[in-house]
Amino acid sequence: MAGDKDNIYAAPLQQMVDFRFDERVVSVFPDMIQRSVPGYATLISNIGTMASRYVQANSHCYDLGCSLGAVSLSLRHAIQQPDCKIIAVDNSQAMIAKARDVLAEDEPSLPVELLCADINAVTIEKASVVVMNFTLQFIAPELRLALIQKIYEGMLPEGILILSEKLAFDAPQTNQFHIDSHHDFKRANGYSDLEISQKRSALEKVLIPETLSQHQTRLQQAGFSFVEKWYQCFNFVSMVAVK
Numbered sequence: 181m182a183g184d185k186d187n188i189y190a191a192p193l194q195q196m197v198d199f200r201f202d203e204r205v206v207s208v209f210p211d212m213i214q215r216s217v218p219g220y221a222t223l224i225s226n227i228g229t230m231a232s233r234y235v236q237a238n239s240h241c242y243d244l245g246c247s248l249g250a251v252s253l254s255l256r257h258a259i260q261q262p263d264c265k266i267i268a269v270d271n272s273q274a275m276i277a278k279a280r281d282v283l284a285e286d287e288p289s290l291p292v293e294l295l296c297a298d299i300n301a302v303t304i305e306k307a308s309v310v311v312m313n314f315t316l317q318f319i320a321p322e323l324r325l326a327l328i329q330k331i332y333e334g335m336l337p338e339g340i341l342i343l344s345e346k347l348a349f350d351a352p353q354t355n356q357f358h359i360d361s362h363h364d365f366k367r368a369n370g371y372s373d374l375e376i377s378q379k380r381s382a383l384e385k386v387l388i389p390e391t392l393s394q395h396q397t398r399l400q401q402a403g404f405s406f407v408e409k410w411y412q413c414f415n416f417v418s419m420v421a422v423k
């Protein structure tokens with residue numbers, strides 16, 4: 181899934197515009213996400229491994245906010261149960277177009293239905309596995325509970341939701357420690373201070389992180405019986421919630 185090197189924020193920008201998942205981002209996306217999200221490859225492979233334990237025969241697996249389909253590929257290679265379908269959804273037309281090419285290059289062992297749609301408007305049904313890998317953070321906070329409730333309602337008993345998010349922390353010192361550590365991670369991956377600060381400004385109104393306890397409370401409120409954080413590196417976490 182190779183692409184170009186991400187240098188979108190390398191030169192000084194006269195005017196900062198909010199971050200969008202457009203064609204320019206799509207062309208650098210694999211490089212951008214690898215160099216920006218600590219443990220991204222570990223998350224992708226373990227999502228497949230975990231899903232293979234929870235997936236049920238004759239059920240649906242959802243990859244919500246699929247971007248170029250990395251989660252769908254991991255699920256496709258890990259799932260052994262018969263009669264499953266993966267449904268991958270993203271509201272960026274450019275992402276879906278490229279994801280279609282990426283998935284076509286892969287073994288079509290399991291069907292993947294690609295939908296260009298807002299995940300707030302998509303029907304969730306017969307789901308044994310639902311993955312939101314760094315997507316909920318882009319949904320308006322006031323819509324998040326309804327979305328999690330809809331997912332819960334559309335899941336089969338004992339189904340699993342895997343939710344990865346960038347976190348905020350209540351304690352200012354803790355918050356700053358994780359932000360600084362993440363910026364050091366990006367610097368170590370070749371991003372300049374200018375790139376880090378311009379990207380941060382572009383994301384400010386678009387990516388709204390919440391605390392771990394806000395996520396846990398919402399998942400429990402929606403009805404999930406088991407909620408557990410299984411991964412953390414700096415301010416990036418992944419949780420599981422079982423129905």
Ligand code: GEK
Pocket residue numbers: 201213244245246247248249250251269270271272275297298299300312313314315318319
């Ligand atoms: C991965 N999961 O590689 N409806 C549908 N898609 C949306 C919406 C929405 N309302 N809002 C944002 N998106 C992927 C990475 S990226 C995370 C996910 C990141 C989509 C958006 O178009 C983008 O493709 C994705 O969510 C978030 O594992 O770039 O930090």
